[in-house]
Amino acid sequence: MTRRLAPWVAGVVALAALPAIVPNSFYLHVAIMILMWTLLGSAWNLLGGFAGQVSFGHAALFGIGAYVTMILFLKAGLAPWWGIPLGGLAAALVSLPIGLVCFRLRGPYFSLATLAVAEIVKLVALNWETVTNGSVGFLITTFPPVRFFGLAVDWESKLPFYALAALLALGGLAATAWLQTSRLGAYLIAIRENEEAAEAVGIDTVRAKVLTFALSAFLAGLGGGFYAAYFRYVDPDAVLNINLSMEMVFIAMVGGLGTVAGPLVGAVFLTTVGESVRERFQVGHLIFYGLFMMLAIRYMPEGIWGRARRLLAALRARVLGHVAA
Amino acid sequence: METFAQSLTSGLLTGALYAMIGIGLTVVFGVMRIINLAHGEMVMLGMFGAFWGQSLWKLDPFLSLLLWAPVMFVGGMLVYRFLLRKIIPGGELNTLLYTAGLSLLIANLALFAWTGDYRTINLSYGQEPVRPFGISIAVPLAIAFVVALAITGALWLFLSRTDLGRAIRATSQNREAALLMGVDVERVATVTFGLGTALAGAAGVLLAPSLYLYPTVGELLIVKCFVVVVLGGLGSVPGAIAGGLLLGVVESLGAVYVSSTYKDGIGFVLFLGVLLYRPSGLFGVGK
Amino acid sequence: MSLLEVDGLTRFYGGLRAVGDLSFTVGEGEILGLIGPNGAGKTTVFNLITGFVQPSAGTIRLDGKSVVGLRPHAVAARGIARTFQVVKPFPGxxxxxxxxxxxxxxxxxxxxxxxxxxxxxxxxxxxxxxxxxxxxxxxxxxxxxxxxxxxxxxPRLLLLDEPMGGLNPSEVDVASRLVDQIRKGGVTVVLVEHVMKAIMRISDRVVVVSQGEKIAEGPPAQVVKEPAVLAAYFGKRAAP
Structure with missing residues (x-):
């Protein structure tokens, strides 16, 4: 039990210590991005990594979370800490009909269908101007003053966002860890391995996939809500872009599909590279996402974490062998 | 009535170019079972080829087809030979994700090299639309339409009359049987991928004078392209032609009679409907 | 009452009839052999019973309760389990x-x-x-x-789709004993099989299907002598 808790405790300690040691706010921004993408990679991984259902439509769920958070704040005055979870719930709710339709298709056809759904959602956001403000989107200028345990929250600093992102990322990782040991997680792996056989042994494959999609959508929606609050800006091109779906796929895949730490490793690796390029050149940071994706599929289909875990196991076996001998 | 004829015509013109992009995607799918997500980027490269040909070397955009189609053909064969071939045994989803990576790589390299600015190509001719029967037709689109028809016709002859073309169709229908009949399936696959890339590039060159050019235009095109090939049945060339024309007409009529803002949505809804209820395509010619 | 009652089971694929008006019953604790030439529709019958394919017409009852229209997982929950002709393990x-x-x-x-x-x-x-x-x-x-x-x-009922296909003779013997042991464990068995020797030995009763229709039914030793069965298996000329 202690061995399983140790990495979590170490992680929380490291997260708490990080703001004290980073030299400037750019690094804190990178850390926030890594945490947000850890959450998003984890969200995609639940469905893509465990159940083997490759969704190209997660941008839609992210966008719904972002829009709901934004609209609730601007039109109903609801603060983001209510808006973000509600954004997640909205994404989960919308995922149900999407799932029921798209899961009738298998393999690449499922992927194409989710792509089409994401495009439809984007079109709606562009054209339903009374609700979404069309292509102009929304901008938050100031946050209301808030006290947290008696302390005034400084919205101009990145610290409160860092804390929120850390909490969300931990939530994403914890959800994955829970899934890994749950019956639902076992069902998903069965579906990934052979869907017909899974049905034959009594697994309700549609229910398992729809439930997981909803959980995945909830996390993606939380990520979208966080994005809206952090960047204070939402428009269809920013939060419903197909590249967002692709980034989630790539982070989970490069990190390691179907593992707890995979999306974290993928986010650390890709986001660091990506944000550094973005800082220096403004454009083209996704060059490396594409490149690493291709390299990973060709040379390391189990992902960085998958490979590292195997090497560690081999090393441990060898060391233990020495000790025994 | 006049509006109807007008929008039907422009729908057919655009549809022919959709069809041409779709054919490239569908032959590749037919032979290799690859859904090539980077296909839209191939079109984008063709568009920029036409642009740079004109601005650097004063090449007529339409004539530059003679340069870029062969270049894209060879480029496509190299991509297949050195990149894709080793991935295919890993399964359909791996290949799909690999081409997604390729798509992002090409689009962002282009963004890096050429910036995200919108560009246009100005022709020295054809500024005024021609007006047969009172229907206004943009000259660049009309030229593109005629050339696209010629290329599609030539492709048809190639596929039906030459040994290599027959080998491609045979492999598409039944890979195992083609292998047993002594078809060099690897060579067929390489040529097919080159052909698909060349068709995408050629369509890009032809579209360039009629559209805005920017590095991520492929995103928009690939999604339309999926609609086209799924409507027609994945793997079917006649299906892609019909699907392309249908999408062009539906979008064009939809813009007039339904809603101009949701015209792209009509295509996607059609797409989902076909995927769910007629997975072999509207015309029942796909597999 | 029989454990499984199949009545008037029919399935069309386009214009093609894969299974036509097929009726049979399986008693509790029985081993029933479902045999017939290649392409007779035996696997389709299994797919119909287990909900992988929906029947065009007819009823399927387990313990008197219809299982038609249920998805495969729900059929499994009712107590019908199956194996696949081409094995489908979770390989990883x-x-x-x-x-x-x-x-x-x-x-x-x-x-x-x-x-x-x-x-x-x-x-x-x-x-x-x-x-x-x-x-x-x-x-x-x-x-x-x-x-x-x-x-x-x-399960209460186990459907085995060619459990002995591809096995060598000594493995077939082991597999036959296994089937018998399963029945002794209280599970009723229906098996589709091509290995005639095994079917003859372990089945209490066989149903012969050809072109989707039942052409004979009864104890194995008796059924193999029927002209219709011989004709279906060996062509018309072999029939006396």
Whole structure:
């Protein structure tokens, strides 16, 4: 039990210590991005990594979370800490009909269908101007003053966002860890391995996939809500872009599909590279996402974490062998 | 009535170019079972080829087809030979994700090299639309339409009359049987991928004078392209032609009679409907 | 009352009739052989009973209750388990994990499911392979795993689709004894099989299907002498 808790405790300690040691706010921004993408990679991984259902439509769920958070704040005055979870719930709710339709298709056809759904959602956001403000989107200028345990929250600093992102990322990782040991997680792996056989042994494959999609959508929606609050800006091109779906796929895949730490490793690796390029050149940071994706599929289909875990196991076996001998 | 004829015509013109992009995607799918997500980027490269040909070397955009189609053909064969071939045994989803990576790589390299600015190509001719029967037709689109028809016709002859073309169709229908009949399936696959890339590039060159050019235009095109090939049945060339024309007409009529803002949505809804209820395509010619 | 009653079962594919007006029953504790030439529609019958394919017409009842229209997982929950002609293991999982997934149907807690899985594996002589990946097993062992997985769902009726196909004669003997042992464990068995020797020995009764229709039914020794059966298997000329 202690061995399983140790990495979590170490992680929380490291997260708490990080703001004290980073030299400037750019690094804190990178850390926030890594945490947000850890959450998003984890969200995609639940469905893509465990159940083997490759969704190209997660941008839609992210966008719904972002829009709901934004609209609730601007039109109903609801603060983001209510808006973000509600954004997640909205994404989960919308995922149900999407799932029921798209899961009738298998393999690449499922992927194409989710792509089409994401495009439809984007079109709606562009054209339903009374609700979404069309292509102009929304901008938050100031946050209301808030006290947290008696302390005034400084919205101009990145610290409160860092804390929120850390909490969300931990939530994403914890959800994955829970899934890994749950019956639902076992069902998903069965579906990934052979869907017909899974049905034959009594697994309700549609229910398992729809439930997981909803959980995945909830996390993606939380990520979208966080994005809206952090960047204070939402428009269809920013939060419903197909590249967002692709980034989630790539982070989970490069990190390691179907593992707890995979999306974290993928986010650390890709986001660091990506944000550094973005800082220096403004454009083209996704060059490396594409490149690493291709390299990973060709040379390391189990992902960085998958490979590292195997090497560690081999090393441990060898060391233990020495000790025994 | 006049509006109807007008929008039907422009729908057919655009549809022919959709069809041409779709054919490239569908032959590749037919032979290799690859859904090539980077296909839209191939079109984008063709568009920029036409642009740079004109601005650097004063090449007529339409004539530059003679340069870029062969270049894209060879480029496509190299991509297949050195990149894709080793991935295919890993399964359909791996290949799909690999081409997604390729798509992002090409689009962002282009963004890096050429910036995200919108560009246009100005022709020295054809500024005024021609007006047969009172229907206004943009000259660049009309030229593109005629050339696209010629290329599609030539492709048809190639596929039906030459040994290599027959080998491609045979492999598409039944890979195992083609292998047993002594078809060099690897060579067929390489040529097919080159052909698909060349068709995408050629369509890009032809579209360039009629559209805005920017590095991520492929995103928009690939999604339309999926609609086209799924409507027609994945793997079917006649299906892609019909699907392309249908999408062009539906979008064009939809813009007039339904809603101009949701015209792209009509295509996607059609797409989902076909995927769910007629997975072999509207015309029942796909597999 | 019979455990399984199939009445007027029909299935069309486009204009093609794969199964036509097929009726038969299976009694509790029986071993029924479903035989017929290639393409007779035997596997389609299994797919129809287990909900993988929906019938065009006809009824299927387990214990008097219809199972038509249920999805495969729900049919499994009612107590009908099946194996596939071409084995479908979960290749990346261990033998124990494969069977545990099936045992979840009756044992919601992981510990109980794992215990049940190990019990079934022991019964089928696969206990020593529990930790191996399913993809590493021999064909014989993969077929055993397929049966183990089906049994772990706690069925009352087990449908075996060519459990002996591809096995050598001594393996066929082992498999035959296994089927008999399963029945002794209280599970009713229907099997589709091409290995006639095995069918003759272990079935209480056989139903012969040709072109989707029942052409004969009865004790094995008697059925093989019927002219219609001989004609279906060996062509018209062989019939006296």
């Amino acid at each position: 999982l261990t033998v124990k994990e494969n069977v545990t997934l099936a045992a979840f149907l009756r044992h919601p807690s992981r510990r109980d499911a794992e215990a049940a899985a190990l019990e079934v594996l022991g019964r089928l002589g696969l206990g020593h392979r529990a930790g191996d990946l399913a993809s590493q097993l021999t064909l014989m062992d993969q077929k055993r795993l397929e049966v183990a997985r089906a049994l772990a769902t706690g």
